């Protein structure tokens with residue numbers, strides 16, 4: 001903590017006409033939070049505008065002022081003289097993270113008290129990341145991907161990584177988690193996003209067939225389907241190269257939530273032509289690292305403050321409900337990334353990408369076909385012709401023969417009755433009744449003969465045994 005903050009800060013504030021009294025002082029790994037009660041009638045917006053001058057006078061790189069919800073105090077965040085680095089491995093292996101039961105748990109970093117901050121990507125349901133060059137975006141993206149990999153198997157999670165800069169994600173290329181190889185060619189990005197839109201629509205057809213509303217309910221029914229997380233590092237480059245990606249990203253951002261497809265989009269340039277109003281509306285959860293101007297902070301967070309951040313993973317997380325939390329991202333080195341990925345490396349270079357998805361897709365298709373066949377059969381069973389056929393098969397060969405003979409006997413009787421000599425001519429009803437009697441008699445004889453044979457066989461069998 002910078003020395004004598006409790007006396008220095010009020011004195012500096014007074015130079016700018018800001019008066020009030022100091023409250024609690026809480027020291028964290030990155031900043032010291034100083035609560036301050038403003039003198040009556042002082043507007044917070046005026047204080048917020050002066051933070052740059054306050055920082056200069058205090059001799060620190062940046063001071064951020066924030067309101068404390070439901071409190072008469074505001075808070076000044078004054079950086080520590082020594083920058084702190086939070087290593088990623090202890091966070092991801094911590095008991096809290098191991099216990100986390102979210103669908104897509106992400107370790108965002110630590111809050112200003114140094115406590116780990118875990119979030120569920122599936123609830124966000126997408127994440128927009130911004131920050132000037134060198135502010136920590138790529139390190140952050142790597143920690144998010146590794147958080148997911150540490151909690152999910154390749155059967156539960158597949159990754160799509162789009163990296164127009166070609167350097168950030170190369171180490172993921174031979175991973176079982178990859179839906180397809182890392183995309184570095186911008187021409188391919190649009191094709192891949194189109195594929196994801198198709199996958200989303202396909203998933204909704206499956207959900208419809210199974211009468212479920214989302215991936216959670218689908219998995220509960222015992223089916224398999226991986227979540228798909230698509231990470232784009234440098235969205236601005238992509239959108240400037242190919243405008244069609246905006247439409248695809250929007251389609252995914254608007255509809256993919258329930259299908260288990262989630263986006264993490266990072267950009268160095270949070271300008272309005274990259275982060276358009278519609279994109280903002282559909283990506284309510286945003287993480288801003290240090291940006292270069294208050295305007296950029298307004299675009300990404302709808303508030304000032306990100307321009308005052310300290311870099312090296314220092315960030316502000318805006319959640320769907322509007323809460324803004326300052327987070328210090330964890331640091332992961334390249335070697336640590338390689339170590340964490342080693343168990344999932346595909347050793348057989350011949351192995352194709354997205355085998356898992358293809359297999360699961362085939363299983364789902366077979367299941368859907370089977371369901372359709374069952375459905376057709378159930379419908380068929382309701383028809384009279386099916387009932388008759390079923391009964392016919394059930395009565396067995398002997399009875400079938402009897403019934404056929406029965407009708408043949410009747411038919412022959414009727415024919416001979418009708419075509420006989422005129423002396424013997426009978427009325428039609430007499431002919432039918434005598435033909436029927438003869439047929440019934442024949443059936444009775446056949447049944448008696450069968451019964452007799454059965455009894456004789458049984459007696460002979462029992463004698464043989466003796």
Ligand SMILES: Nc1ncnc2c1ncn2[C@@H]1O[C@H](COP(=O)(O)OP(=O)(O)OP(=O)(O)O)[C@@H](O)[C@H]1O
Pocket residue numbers: 084085086131132133134135136137138139140268312313314328329330331332
């Ligand atoms: N959480 C962190 N803790 C400590 N240092 C960090 C952290 N994040 C980033 N850094 C430092 O900042 C450097 C730049 O980070 P990173 O490559 O992530 O920036 P970037 O925002 O992706 O930049 P660019 O837009 O140029 O790609 C890292 O090499 C590292 O030294």
Ligand SMILES: [Mg+2]
Pocket residue numbers: 137138139168233
């Ligand atoms: Mg980067």
